[in-house]
Amino acid sequence: MNGMHASRLSTGLLLVVLSLTIASACTESSAAPTGARVPVAQPQVPQQPGQPGAKAPAKHPVEIAPAVAKLGKVGPNSVTPAKFTITNTTAAPLTVTAAQPSCKCTAISDIVGAVLAPGASLELTASLKAPPTPGPKDAKVFIYFADMKMPLIAMLEGEVEMSVVAEPAFVDALKGVTKGTIKVRSKDGKPFRVLTAGGKAPVIAGFDAAKDTPRNTYEVAWDVAGATVLPLWWTIETDRPDVAILPLRIRHETTGFKWDMPRYERQWFVKDQIVFAGQMTVGAPTEVTIELEYFNPKNAPRRADWRDFRSVAVTDPSITVEVLEKTPIGEDHLELKLRLTPTKPGSIASDIIVTTATGAGPIPLVAKAK
Secondary structure, eight states, rough: OHHHHHHHHHHHHHHHHHHHHHHHHHHHHHHHOOOOOOOOOOOOOOOOOOOOOOOOOOOOOOOESSEEEEEEOTTTTTTTEEEEEEEEEEOOOOOOOEEEESSSTTEOOOTTEEOTTTEEEEEEEEEEOOOOOOOEEEEEEEEEEEOOSSSSSEEEEEOOOSEEEEEEEEOOOOOTTEEEEEEEEEEEEOOOOOEETTHHHHHHHHTTTTTSOOBBBEEEEEEEETOOOSSSEEEEEEOOOOGEEEEEEEOOTTTTTTTTTTHHHHHHESSOOOOEEEOOOOOOOOOEEEEEOOOTTTTTOTTTTOOEEEEEEETTTTTEEEEEEEETTTTTTTEEEEEEESSSSSEEEEEEEEETTEEEEEEEEEEEEE
Protein backbone atom coordinates (compact mmCIF):
# COMPACT_ATOMS: atom_id res chain seq x y z
CA MET A 1 0.00 0.00 0.00
CA ASN A 2 2.87 2.34 0.89
CA GLY A 3 4.58 1.46 -2.41
CA MET A 4 1.45 2.26 -4.35
CA HIS A 5 1.07 5.55 -2.49
CA ALA A 6 4.70 6.49 -3.22
CA SER A 7 4.22 5.62 -6.89
CA ARG A 8 1.14 7.84 -7.13
CA LEU A 9 2.96 10.64 -5.32
CA SER A 10 5.92 10.41 -7.71
CA THR A 11 3.60 10.48 -10.72
CA GLY A 12 1.80 13.55 -9.35
CA LEU A 13 5.07 15.35 -8.71
CA LEU A 14 6.21 14.51 -12.25
CA LEU A 15 3.01 15.98 -13.72
CA VAL A 16 3.45 19.16 -11.67
CA VAL A 17 7.05 19.54 -12.87
CA LEU A 18 6.01 19.00 -16.49
CA SER A 19 3.20 21.56 -16.16
CA LEU A 20 5.56 24.15 -14.69
CA THR A 21 8.13 23.47 -17.42
CA ILE A 22 5.58 23.92 -20.20
CA ALA A 23 4.20 27.09 -18.62
CA SER A 24 7.72 28.48 -18.28
CA ALA A 25 8.51 27.67 -21.92
CA CYS A 26 5.31 29.37 -23.07
CA THR A 27 6.11 32.46 -21.00
CA GLU A 28 9.65 32.68 -22.36
CA SER A 29 8.55 32.29 -25.97
CA SER A 30 5.94 35.01 -25.62
CA ALA A 31 8.28 37.55 -24.05
CA ALA A 32 10.90 39.43 -26.05
CA PRO A 33 14.47 38.67 -24.93
CA THR A 34 16.61 41.56 -23.71
CA GLY A 35 17.77 43.71 -26.62
CA ALA A 36 15.34 42.08 -29.07
CA ARG A 37 13.34 44.21 -31.49
CA VAL A 38 9.66 43.97 -30.61
CA PRO A 39 7.45 44.08 -33.73
CA VAL A 40 5.26 47.16 -33.96
CA ALA A 41 1.61 46.50 -34.64
CA GLN A 42 0.62 47.54 -38.17
CA PRO A 43 -2.72 49.07 -39.15
CA GLN A 44 -5.25 46.36 -39.90
CA VAL A 45 -6.45 46.15 -43.48
CA PRO A 46 -9.77 44.46 -44.17
CA GLN A 47 -9.37 40.94 -45.50
CA GLN A 48 -10.35 40.33 -49.08
CA PRO A 49 -12.16 37.24 -50.34
CA GLY A 50 -9.65 34.46 -50.88
CA GLN A 51 -7.25 35.58 -48.13
CA PRO A 52 -6.64 33.15 -45.27
CA GLY A 53 -9.21 33.71 -42.54
CA ALA A 54 -11.41 35.91 -44.71
CA LYS A 55 -15.15 35.33 -44.57
CA ALA A 56 -16.79 34.21 -47.79
CA PRO A 57 -19.23 36.81 -49.15
CA ALA A 58 -22.88 36.06 -48.54
CA LYS A 59 -24.62 34.42 -51.48
CA HIS A 60 -27.15 36.69 -53.13
CA PRO A 61 -30.63 35.24 -53.67
CA VAL A 62 -30.59 36.52 -57.25
CA GLU A 63 -28.23 34.86 -59.73
CA ILE A 64 -25.99 36.64 -62.22
CA ALA A 65 -24.00 35.06 -65.03
CA PRO A 66 -21.17 35.40 -65.59
CA ALA A 67 -20.09 36.24 -62.05
CA VAL A 68 -17.15 38.13 -63.56
CA ALA A 69 -16.93 39.29 -67.17
CA LYS A 70 -13.28 38.73 -68.11
CA LEU A 71 -12.48 41.10 -70.97
CA GLY A 72 -8.87 39.97 -71.47
CA LYS A 73 -6.40 42.34 -73.14
CA VAL A 74 -7.87 45.72 -74.04
CA GLY A 75 -6.31 48.83 -75.54
CA PRO A 76 -5.85 52.15 -73.74
CA ASN A 77 -8.98 54.33 -73.83
CA SER A 78 -10.92 51.51 -75.52
CA VAL A 79 -14.56 50.69 -74.73
CA THR A 80 -15.35 46.99 -74.30
CA PRO A 81 -18.92 45.74 -73.78
CA ALA A 82 -20.02 42.75 -71.70
CA LYS A 83 -23.40 41.08 -71.16
CA PHE A 84 -24.82 39.66 -67.93
CA THR A 85 -27.93 37.56 -67.36
CA ILE A 86 -29.80 38.27 -64.12
CA THR A 87 -32.17 35.51 -62.98
CA ASN A 88 -34.77 35.71 -60.24
CA THR A 89 -34.35 32.47 -58.30
CA THR A 90 -36.74 33.53 -55.52
CA ALA A 91 -40.42 32.63 -55.20
CA ALA A 92 -41.62 36.24 -55.49
CA PRO A 93 -41.43 38.90 -58.22
CA LEU A 94 -38.58 41.40 -57.90
CA THR A 95 -38.32 45.02 -59.02
CA VAL A 96 -35.00 46.65 -59.94
CA THR A 97 -34.87 49.92 -58.01
CA ALA A 98 -31.35 51.09 -58.93
CA ALA A 99 -28.28 50.13 -60.95
CA GLN A 100 -25.13 52.04 -60.05
CA PRO A 101 -21.64 51.63 -61.61
CA SER A 102 -18.64 52.02 -59.31
CA CYS A 103 -17.19 54.68 -61.61
CA LYS A 104 -18.01 56.72 -64.70
CA CYS A 105 -15.76 54.41 -66.70
CA THR A 106 -18.71 52.01 -66.87
CA ALA A 107 -21.85 52.62 -68.94
CA ILE A 108 -24.85 50.34 -68.43
CA SER A 109 -28.19 49.61 -70.05
CA ASP A 110 -31.30 50.97 -68.37
CA ILE A 111 -32.84 48.22 -66.26
CA VAL A 112 -34.29 50.35 -63.45
CA GLY A 113 -37.98 49.61 -62.98
CA ALA A 114 -37.81 46.18 -64.61
CA VAL A 115 -39.87 43.49 -62.86
CA LEU A 116 -38.64 39.91 -62.82
CA ALA A 117 -41.19 37.19 -62.19
CA PRO A 118 -39.99 34.10 -60.31
CA GLY A 119 -37.62 32.20 -62.60
CA ALA A 120 -37.49 35.05 -65.16
CA SER A 121 -34.25 36.54 -66.51
CA LEU A 122 -33.08 40.00 -67.50
CA GLU A 123 -30.08 41.04 -69.61
CA LEU A 124 -27.70 43.76 -68.44
CA THR A 125 -25.18 45.31 -70.81
CA ALA A 126 -22.16 47.05 -69.30
CA SER A 127 -19.26 48.69 -71.15
CA LEU A 128 -15.86 49.29 -69.58
CA LYS A 129 -13.89 52.30 -70.77
CA ALA A 130 -10.22 51.50 -70.25
CA PRO A 131 -7.86 54.13 -68.80
CA PRO A 132 -4.80 55.25 -70.77
CA THR A 133 -2.53 53.50 -68.25
CA PRO A 134 -1.40 49.90 -68.78
CA GLY A 135 -2.27 47.36 -66.11
CA PRO A 136 -5.30 45.61 -64.61
CA LYS A 137 -8.62 47.43 -64.59
CA ASP A 138 -11.86 46.38 -62.94
CA ALA A 139 -15.28 47.86 -62.40
CA LYS A 140 -18.50 46.90 -60.63
CA VAL A 141 -22.19 47.53 -61.15
CA PHE A 142 -24.36 47.46 -58.02
CA ILE A 143 -27.93 46.32 -58.74
CA TYR A 144 -30.59 46.93 -56.09
CA PHE A 145 -34.00 45.27 -55.72
CA ALA A 146 -37.04 46.33 -53.72
CA ASP A 147 -37.13 44.82 -50.22
CA MET A 148 -33.50 43.66 -50.49
CA LYS A 149 -30.70 45.47 -48.70
CA MET A 150 -27.79 43.58 -50.26
CA PRO A 151 -27.02 44.60 -53.86
CA LEU A 152 -26.27 42.15 -56.63
CA ILE A 153 -22.84 42.89 -58.13
CA ALA A 154 -21.81 42.57 -61.77
CA MET A 155 -18.01 42.62 -62.15
CA LEU A 156 -15.83 43.43 -65.16
CA GLU A 157 -12.09 42.76 -65.37
CA GLY A 158 -9.60 43.59 -68.10
CA GLU A 159 -5.89 44.13 -68.70
CA VAL A 160 -4.95 47.38 -70.42
CA GLU A 161 -2.03 46.86 -72.78
CA MET A 162 -0.26 49.43 -74.96
CA SER A 163 1.29 48.74 -78.36
CA VAL A 164 4.71 48.74 -76.67
CA VAL A 165 4.89 46.33 -73.74
CA ALA A 166 7.40 45.67 -70.98
CA GLU A 167 8.34 42.27 -69.58
CA PRO A 168 8.06 42.29 -66.64
CA ALA A 169 5.61 45.17 -66.50
CA PHE A 170 7.20 46.57 -63.33
CA VAL A 171 10.51 47.43 -61.68
CA ASP A 172 11.15 44.74 -59.06
CA ALA A 173 13.21 46.56 -56.41
CA LEU A 174 12.13 44.42 -53.46
CA LYS A 175 14.39 42.88 -50.79
CA GLY A 176 17.42 45.06 -51.45
CA VAL A 177 17.50 44.64 -55.24
CA THR A 178 18.66 47.90 -56.83
CA LYS A 179 19.43 46.95 -60.44
CA GLY A 180 17.87 44.91 -63.20
CA THR A 181 16.71 44.85 -66.81
CA ILE A 182 13.36 44.99 -68.56
CA LYS A 183 12.55 43.69 -72.01
CA VAL A 184 10.68 46.30 -74.03
CA ARG A 185 9.09 45.29 -77.35
CA SER A 186 6.49 46.45 -79.85
CA LYS A 187 3.47 44.17 -80.19
CA ASP A 188 3.19 44.81 -83.91
CA GLY A 189 6.89 44.14 -84.53
CA LYS A 190 7.58 47.66 -85.82
CA PRO A 191 10.96 49.20 -84.88
CA PHE A 192 11.11 52.14 -82.48
CA ARG A 193 13.59 54.01 -80.32
CA VAL A 194 13.85 54.25 -76.56
CA LEU A 195 14.52 57.92 -75.78
CA THR A 196 14.79 57.89 -71.98
CA ALA A 197 14.51 55.38 -69.16
CA GLY A 198 13.79 56.57 -65.63
CA GLY A 199 14.16 60.17 -66.80
CA LYS A 200 17.71 59.61 -68.06
CA ALA A 201 19.51 58.47 -71.22
CA PRO A 202 18.71 54.76 -71.59
CA VAL A 203 21.25 52.02 -70.95
CA ILE A 204 20.48 49.29 -73.48
CA ALA A 205 22.30 45.98 -73.72
CA GLY A 206 24.07 45.48 -77.06
CA PHE A 207 22.75 48.67 -78.64
CA ASP A 208 24.43 51.94 -79.59
CA ALA A 209 21.87 54.63 -80.41
CA ALA A 210 24.51 56.66 -82.29
CA LYS A 211 25.10 54.01 -84.94
CA ASP A 212 22.59 51.19 -84.66
CA THR A 213 19.26 51.22 -86.51
CA PRO A 214 16.04 51.07 -84.47
CA ARG A 215 14.83 47.67 -83.29
CA ASN A 216 11.52 46.22 -82.18
CA THR A 217 12.95 44.79 -78.94
CA TYR A 218 15.35 46.18 -76.34
CA GLU A 219 16.86 45.07 -73.04
CA VAL A 220 16.69 48.24 -70.94
CA ALA A 221 18.57 48.54 -67.63
CA TRP A 222 17.15 50.15 -64.52
CA ASP A 223 19.09 51.29 -61.46
CA VAL A 224 17.70 52.76 -58.24
CA ALA A 225 20.88 52.39 -56.16
CA GLY A 226 21.40 55.29 -53.77
CA ALA A 227 17.80 56.47 -53.88
CA THR A 228 16.44 57.09 -50.40
CA VAL A 229 12.86 57.62 -51.54
CA LEU A 230 11.48 55.80 -54.55
CA PRO A 231 8.57 57.07 -56.63
CA LEU A 232 5.65 54.82 -57.46
CA TRP A 233 6.41 54.87 -61.17
CA TRP A 234 9.41 54.45 -63.48
CA THR A 235 8.93 55.62 -67.07
CA ILE A 236 10.27 54.72 -70.49
CA GLU A 237 9.92 57.26 -73.31
CA THR A 238 9.76 56.10 -76.93
CA ASP A 239 9.51 57.80 -80.32
CA ARG A 240 6.22 56.08 -81.13
CA PRO A 241 3.35 58.60 -81.23
CA ASP A 242 0.97 56.11 -79.62
CA VAL A 243 3.36 55.27 -76.75
CA ALA A 244 5.17 58.49 -75.91
CA ILE A 245 5.52 57.20 -72.34
CA LEU A 246 5.33 53.68 -70.92
CA PRO A 247 4.77 53.86 -67.11
CA LEU A 248 5.96 50.93 -64.99
CA ARG A 249 5.14 50.48 -61.32
CA ILE A 250 8.10 50.27 -58.91
CA ARG A 251 7.78 47.42 -56.44
CA HIS A 252 9.55 48.34 -53.23
CA GLU A 253 8.95 48.13 -49.50
CA THR A 254 8.12 51.86 -49.42
CA THR A 255 5.78 51.85 -52.43
CA GLY A 256 3.29 49.31 -51.10
CA PHE A 257 0.96 49.81 -48.16
CA LYS A 258 3.55 52.11 -46.49
CA TRP A 259 3.12 54.69 -49.22
CA ASP A 260 0.84 57.60 -48.30
CA MET A 261 0.25 56.48 -44.70
CA PRO A 262 -1.82 59.64 -43.88
CA ARG A 263 -4.68 57.99 -45.77
CA TYR A 264 -5.53 56.15 -42.54
CA GLU A 265 -6.30 59.45 -40.81
CA ARG A 266 -7.94 61.38 -43.64
CA GLN A 267 -10.09 58.33 -44.54
CA TRP A 268 -9.64 58.36 -48.32
CA PHE A 269 -7.25 57.14 -50.99
CA VAL A 270 -6.95 57.47 -54.75
CA LYS A 271 -8.47 54.52 -56.60
CA ASP A 272 -5.95 54.63 -59.48
CA GLN A 273 -2.50 55.54 -58.16
CA ILE A 274 -1.50 57.52 -61.24
CA VAL A 275 -2.75 60.34 -63.43
CA PHE A 276 -1.43 59.38 -66.84
CA ALA A 277 -1.86 62.33 -69.19
CA GLY A 278 0.29 60.81 -71.96
CA GLN A 279 1.40 63.15 -74.74
CA MET A 280 0.49 66.77 -73.98
CA THR A 281 0.95 69.98 -75.95
CA VAL A 282 2.36 73.15 -74.42
CA GLY A 283 -0.41 75.67 -73.91
CA ALA A 284 -3.16 73.18 -74.71
CA PRO A 285 -5.33 71.86 -71.86
CA THR A 286 -5.76 68.16 -71.13
CA GLU A 287 -8.66 66.90 -69.04
CA VAL A 288 -8.12 64.10 -66.52
CA THR A 289 -10.32 62.41 -63.93
CA ILE A 290 -9.36 61.43 -60.37
CA GLU A 291 -11.50 59.22 -58.15
CA LEU A 292 -11.20 59.35 -54.37
CA GLU A 293 -12.53 56.39 -52.40
CA TYR A 294 -13.50 56.16 -48.73
CA PHE A 295 -10.91 54.30 -46.64
CA ASN A 296 -11.32 53.33 -42.99
CA PRO A 297 -9.72 49.94 -42.17
CA LYS A 298 -9.32 50.93 -38.50
CA ASN A 299 -13.11 51.26 -38.17
CA ALA A 300 -12.65 54.70 -36.63
CA PRO A 301 -15.69 57.01 -36.43
CA ARG A 302 -16.57 57.90 -39.99
CA ARG A 303 -15.65 61.43 -41.02
CA ALA A 304 -18.68 62.76 -42.87
CA ASP A 305 -16.53 65.56 -44.31
CA TRP A 306 -13.87 63.30 -45.86
CA ARG A 307 -14.91 64.35 -49.37
CA ASP A 308 -15.47 68.04 -48.69
CA PHE A 309 -13.09 69.27 -51.39
CA ARG A 310 -10.82 72.18 -50.50
CA SER A 311 -8.06 72.56 -53.11
CA VAL A 312 -5.83 70.94 -55.74
CA ALA A 313 -2.24 71.78 -56.72
CA VAL A 314 0.60 70.37 -58.82
CA THR A 315 4.14 70.20 -57.44
CA ASP A 316 5.59 70.94 -60.90
CA PRO A 317 5.35 74.73 -61.39
CA SER A 318 5.37 74.33 -65.18
CA ILE A 319 1.82 72.91 -65.07
CA THR A 320 -1.38 74.73 -64.20
CA VAL A 321 -4.43 72.93 -62.82
CA GLU A 322 -8.07 73.88 -62.41
CA VAL A 323 -11.12 71.97 -61.19
CA LEU A 324 -13.92 71.48 -63.71
CA GLU A 325 -16.28 69.17 -61.80
CA LYS A 326 -16.70 67.65 -58.33
CA THR A 327 -19.10 64.69 -58.41
CA PRO A 328 -20.01 62.57 -55.36
CA ILE A 329 -20.80 58.95 -56.33
CA GLY A 330 -22.80 56.95 -53.81
CA GLU A 331 -21.55 57.24 -50.24
CA ASP A 332 -17.93 56.19 -50.73
CA HIS A 333 -16.57 57.95 -53.82
CA LEU A 334 -15.75 61.44 -55.07
CA GLU A 335 -14.84 62.07 -58.70
CA LEU A 336 -12.77 65.13 -59.64
CA LYS A 337 -12.47 66.31 -63.22
CA LEU A 338 -9.36 68.46 -63.70
CA ARG A 339 -7.83 70.49 -66.50
CA LEU A 340 -4.03 70.39 -66.78
CA THR A 341 -2.06 72.76 -68.99
CA PRO A 342 1.74 72.49 -69.46
CA THR A 343 3.65 75.72 -69.99
CA LYS A 344 6.93 74.26 -71.27
CA PRO A 345 8.06 71.10 -73.08
CA GLY A 346 9.66 68.10 -71.42
CA SER A 347 8.98 65.01 -69.34
CA ILE A 348 6.57 65.39 -66.45
CA ALA A 349 6.97 63.32 -63.27
CA SER A 350 5.13 65.25 -60.60
CA ASP A 351 2.41 64.95 -57.96
CA ILE A 352 -1.10 66.30 -57.88
CA ILE A 353 -1.97 67.21 -54.30
CA VAL A 354 -5.66 66.97 -53.45
CA THR A 355 -6.87 68.43 -50.17
CA THR A 356 -10.22 67.76 -48.51
CA ALA A 357 -11.51 68.70 -45.07
CA THR A 358 -9.75 65.65 -43.57
CA GLY A 359 -6.31 66.13 -45.11
CA ALA A 360 -4.13 66.15 -48.24
CA GLY A 361 -2.95 63.29 -50.40
CA PRO A 362 -0.64 62.91 -53.43
CA ILE A 363 -1.43 61.37 -56.83
CA PRO A 364 1.55 60.79 -59.17
CA LEU A 365 1.28 62.62 -62.51
CA VAL A 366 3.11 61.21 -65.53
CA ALA A 367 3.10 62.89 -68.94
CA LYS A 368 5.23 64.37 -71.71
CA ALA A 369 4.76 67.86 -73.11
CA LYS A 370 5.91 68.96 -76.55
